[in-house]
Amino acid sequence: MTAKLKLDRLFEFKTLLGIFSPIVAVVMAFVVGAIIILVFIKSFVLTESTFIRLAEKGVPAAVLESLQTLKGQEYPNRSAFGKDVRAAIGDQNYAQYGSLIKKQALIRENPLTVYNAIFTAALKDRDGWGNVLYRATPLIFTGLAVALAFQCGLFNIGGEGQMVMGGFAIAWIGFTFVKLPAFLLIPLCIIGGAVVGGLWGGIPGYLKARRGVHEVVTTIMLNWIAVAFTQYLTMAYKPEESWIPHTFEIAKSAQLSRLAHYLNPLGIDFPKSNLVNTAVFLAILAVIFAAYLLKRTKVGYEIRSVGFNPTAAECAGINVAKNTVLAMAISGAMAGLAGVNQVMGYKHRFRYGIFGGLGFDGIGVAFIGRNSPLGVVLAALLFGILDHGGLAIDVSTKVPREIILVLKAVILIFVVVSGEITKRLIKIIQKRQEANA
């Protein structure tokens, strides 16, 4: 029985490590972000306390007097500040006290305030949560796309392309079949998005299954083809009078209402401007569907067997080629559904700009979520928090919001590295177990 206990422990350890490593990665990324903030975000201000400190350090009162004119002014960089200080106190004093003044006036941004700003903006109230959900919704779709393909051992980087192709299909159906009532048009749009996304994903799947072409390159290429193609289509379906490169608006019956629309009548206070809409429910359904598909259906079983061991799957009679194409198609369909949020729930039109980057973020989301449906949800929420919270830091701190991109990238790097380290640790533990057995 001790053997069983030992095995149990390994099992737990493995899953624990699996959960731990993304968390560790996120924490490490925040540390790196903090270092960047501390090192690079500087400003120079002469406040009351600065004057007091300068006096304590022996700067003569006369000099301080001449500095008063600069009091309270914030300078983003050293040279501008230095120039004005020099102008205010004269060259001689500057030579003597210049560096001391600059040193004392230096303020660095506290990373914790920055992070606090991110999380409070995202989580403090319903509006925040709503926005987080709104931003997480398309990421759930694109993240699931990558995760599902990965279960079959395939690397789908084509989420970006599958998403816009599906998104355009959604828009086209939406502004073409305007006479249909909502209960017909909405499902039609959704199906259209899934089908077109699925086809776009199926192409690399087919090329891999039939010709052995690695899906990484084909999906990247198809991304750009899709971008160009949808750009062309956008112009083809652009309203004549519009300067903006977007298509016609989709029919009202295809538009998804914001959640506020439903929540407010129920007495739940929710700002009308909040973009979260009913697509979030579709995302939840997609997650449940993905989990169900993988764990409880024959298709999921076959896909996973091919992902784990295609040779054994083949030997057992499973059609590896068919499952490859199927996995890529389902994956593409998932990505195609991202358009439900972006087109039907938000812009009500197709415009490339509303999709930018969501496909690539999906890859990050999938990997941080260890390619599991639940993980994808958590990672998507994390990205949603970062995205929405990031807007706030622009306003309330001196840190440019692009730090969020940096954070995402560093999280991604740490996740893959820690993933490797985890795998190796598990191997070492297993070897030791075998030796002891």
Added chain:
Amino acid sequence: MAEYAVEMHNISKHFPLVLANDDVTFTVQQGEIHALVGENGAGKSTLMNILYGLLHADSGSIAVSGKTARFVGPGDAIAHGIGMVHQHFMLIPPLTVAENVVLGQEPSKKGFVDRAKANQIVQALSDRYGLKVDPTAKVETLSVGIEQRIEIIKVLYRGAEILILDEPTAVLSPQEVDELFEILRALKDQGKTIIFITHKLQEVMAAADTVTVMRRGKVVGTVPTADTSRQEIATMMVGRQVLFRVERTRAEPGEVVLTVKDLSALGNKGLPALRAISFSVRAGEILGIAGVEGNGQTELVEVLTGLRKAQSGRIELNGQVTTNRSPRLIRESGTGHIPEDRHRRGLVLDFTVAQNLVLGIHYRKPFVRHLGLDVINFGPIQEKAERLLAEFDIRPPDQDNLAGNLSGGNQQKVIVAREFDQDPKLLIAAQPTRGVDVGSIEFIHQRLLQARDKGKALLLISADLEEILSISDRIAVMYEGQIVGSLDPVEATEERLGLMMTGGGK
């Protein structure tokens, strides 16, 4: 010069599950061609890997040309003039012969590869030893026989005086084998010492001056080939042992279940692996195909199970033609398969035991329900798993345990359980007890016999002679892609079988 080129004294080497070399003493005279023979697992490759510095012996000593040597790695061995030509070539296909040979020690002018010089050197070596290679040819265009010669040149380029060749003829056609022997003689004439590992006895007799036979980690004997015969060597290789013959009833074979006629197929390198092979298996009998691994058994099983294309010939199962059908179809026609590589082909190690127990039949009722999507029905799977875990004594009896956590023997039992439970008409068992503990071996053999008694046709393919002899009703020997002999177990002696397995012919 010292009398002995190589002396290895009292070499022992342990691996986790096996004693690969057990107090081995092995000496090679200067300038001779010395063959090292034995079955798979006899310990010959281990011994040579120690000589080449790839492995470290647990105990014992090595001397090269009279001087004691300690090898930390292949670099040391090379420095002592030892070169090894592995069974799996380390050649880079898109590069030329000369580039492959000089890589790592390139003749150069100011950082540029001196192509002309490299070609010249390779050509000179080639001419000197009759190797006949074109230095400017790209390796990917060359046949396996020539690839081997390139490996030899590689080794000579680095100054080898003692050459070790590991199973050099395994991938060669008969003409290429003859050419190789000429080369070996040329090398010997130039003063080189050659050790080659093989299990093919006519080659030993044809090419070697001396032969050392190993069996189960020990040296059985060393004799000049002039003073011995193939039969003697075969006996030494295979050994005289009391075989445990399982108690069983006489078989009563019925209808022919499997017919294989003139089946031909290519191996992975494009060389013929099966050459018009023909045999049949009846219901209620076990046909045991004996043979040293690498003589087409793997390819035979792959063709029979739909994993490899047959070039020509015919397979019939219960009257149905199954040549080149899909693996699923072949399974559905009633074929069960215990693959020789349980990790690669037999199990999905990341799946649970229960999931592995339904692998291959997972799509059938009652394991799925057709609800638009085929939904897995866990109840019947759990029941089946419980039943099979008990019936086949799989330990630990936890169906949710990952298959990768089980021991080799238990993993094999999972596969056996799965295949048996299918109740196939034909069961193909390839190396079914390789790497399996003794208790499980017995268990699996019992089950095989039980299946036979129930009227199943069984095709047993094994490199383990004991296994073949103890449970087969009929024995056939496979050599170089053909059946070279067919015996009743009563008349099968180790000598006869060993001879056939090593090319002795009918």
Added chain:
Amino acid sequence: MEVILAIMASSIRFAIPYVLAGLGGTYSERSGVVNIGLEGMMLTGAFTAVAVTNATGSAWLGLLAAIFAGMLLGLIHGVVCVTFRADQIVSGLAIIIFAAGITVFFAWLLYNKTQIKAASHLRVPLLHDIPAFKVLFSEIPPTIFLTALIVIASHFIIFKTVFGLRLRSVGEHPQAADTLGISVDRMRYTGVIISGALSGMAGAYLSLEHAHYFVKGISAGRGFIGLASMIFGKWTPFGTAGAGLLFGFGEALKPYLPKIVPSQFIDMIPYVLTIFVLSSAVGRATPPAAIGIPYIKE
């Protein structure tokens, strides 16, 4: 005639970043490391070039800094992919996202805006003042000579030198190279760092010579066209250069196209061609055999 010359000049100008990035990718992939992060290295190079140029007044220093920045990113990719043997695709992706973030981050910090004019561009000091050369150089940027030199040199380096031979061996059959005493890791690091250097240079050209500006996201997918050039050029310097010129030509043709041919279809050409050349039954482009697979010493 005028038009033809203009198109040719345009083609070359467009081609330079594709060729440089593709060449960089060639070094990396020949050694066995997939580098899709070329786009990010290019973007970083573009920004660094402008930042350093504006700070020092010298465009050549900007160029050098850009190369250095690219090398740094290449080093990171190397650490992740070679030492940690982690997933090469995700690492490349992370570099792209990182570059997008860090460039704008510093743009805001240093300039308080994301559109930064380059203070100077590359001038070959003495030659530029000779009237004849001035005309030549104002039409054709000096970087093109550098690029051509690098392409030719790369051909020799990759196919004729000891270094190149070892680089290729490591990408085709690292185990064989290892048994012959070649350090697989060292070769791969070199390949990846070179790819960073060249991509950085491509970026510098983009911001200093092509647009005379750094703009957020200026690389705009050119790194990927570089990848396409590399694949279409079958991982050879001359092939990559040819492919890059071809794609540059397509780009240059756009303003002259009749209304019926949408420019977006020209945009698709590099990618469609790449897919074709990868999947075709005849003349298929095959990457180095060991690419993308981390090398683990047994």
